[in-house]
Amino acid sequence: MDEDLITKKELLEVTNVSYGQLYRWKRKNLIPEEWFIKKSSYTGQETYFPRLKILDRIEKILNMKDGISLDDLAQMFSPQLADVFLSEDDLLTKNIVTRQTLTTYKNIYGEIKIFSFQKILYILLLEKSLLSGNVSIDESKLMLETLEENYTLLDGKNCEVIFIRKFGITLCFLITKPNEFYIDKYSKIILGLNISSCIEELKIKM
Numbered sequence: 001m002d003e004d005l006i007t008k009k010e011l012l013e014v015t016n017v018s019y020g021q022l023y024r025w026k027r028k029n030l031i032p033e034e035w036f037i038k039k040s041s042y043t044g045q046e047t048y049f050p051r052l053k054i055l056d057r058i059e060k061i062l063n064m065k066d067g068i069s070l071d072d073l074a075q076m077f078s079p080q081l082a083d084v085f086l087s088e089d090d091l092l093t094k095n096i097v098t099r100q101t102l103t104t105y106k107n108i109y110g111e112i113k114i115f116s117f118q119k120i121l122y123i124l125l126l127e128k129s130l131l132s133g134n135v136s137i138d139e140s141k142l143m144l145e146t147l148e149e150n151y152t153l154l155d156g157k158n159c160e161v162i163f164i165r166k167f168g169i170t171l172c173f174l175i176t177k178p179n180e181f182y183i184d185k186y187s188k189i190i191l192g193l194n195i196s197s198c199i200e201e202l203k204i205k206m
Contacts (some may be wrong), residue, residue, distance in 0.1 A: 005037065005048040006055070015058050029074045030061055064158040067177060068196055084117040084206065096120065096205050101127040108141060117202070122147050124198050125161060134190045135163055139170045146172045163191040 012019060025031045035057075037048045057077070064073060091097055097120075105123050106112060115123070122144055129140045143161055151174065158177045163170055166187040175181060183189065 004051055005039075006051040008047040008049070011049055011054060011058075015055070015062075017058060017062075025061060025070070028070045030070060030077055031057060060157060063176065064196065067158045068200075072200060084120070085114050086120060086206075087114055088112075091115065091120065091123070094205050096202065097123050097127045101130065104130070104137060104140075105144075108144065118151070120202060121195070121198060124202060125193055125195070128193055128198070129161075129163075129191060132191050135170065139163065139172070142170065142172045146174060150174050158194075158196045160195060161191075161193040162189060164188065165190050 006014075008022075011017070012022065022031070026033070026036065031054070035049050035054055037050075038045055039048055040046075060077075061073060086094075086096075088102060091102060092099060101123060105126055112119070125147070126140050126144060129135050129143055130137065135143075143163070146161070154174055154176060160175055160177060162173045162175055162181070164173065164183060164187050165171075166184075170190070177194075
């Protein structure tokens with residue numbers, strides 16, 4: 001067997017996923033048909049998968065399935081979102097964000113002609129943070145820096161942006177869900193934004 005493939009049997013054992021779950025995810029298009037590779041073996045025919053891709057995909061499904069429907073997950077895993085690029089006019093016409101938020105974002109990062117889906121997500125989070133009235137522009141910049149540095153590490157996971165203020169100092173965290181999050185009595189959570197919900201909102205508007 002090729003080193004970059006994993007058998008179905010080994011996959012089910014490693015991930016603790018059932019045969020029924022695996023094929024339900026296949027029917028829901030959470031796992032691409034082409035990842036189910038049929039190869040001859042001494043027992044007749046065995047199903048193999050690209051090891052790194054399938055293990056990564058199953059980890060993401062397990063992390064997110066409690067907070068998002070399987071149909072919504074399938075849309076998130078589709079390559080379409082990664083291929084989304086919109087202009088400033090597109091963002092305004094589709095009422096994705098306001099012109100004021102776009103101006104604020106460009107004041108931070110400079111003039112931008114085309115926005116990737118990831119950047120659009122960041123701008124929407126920026127807008128929600130500012131509209132909340134709980135954080136300042138400078139504190140929202142802290143969120144953008146946190147996203148730029150860390151979001152790819154959490155890509156595909158159900159996560160939230162959390163703002164915490166203590167003695168007038170604000171900190172921003174990215175946390176995965178489900179989770180248990182504890183803070184001391186002198187700290188206060190001033191805002192929480194669910195990234196998965198924002199992605200769903202963007203998909204509807206697009």
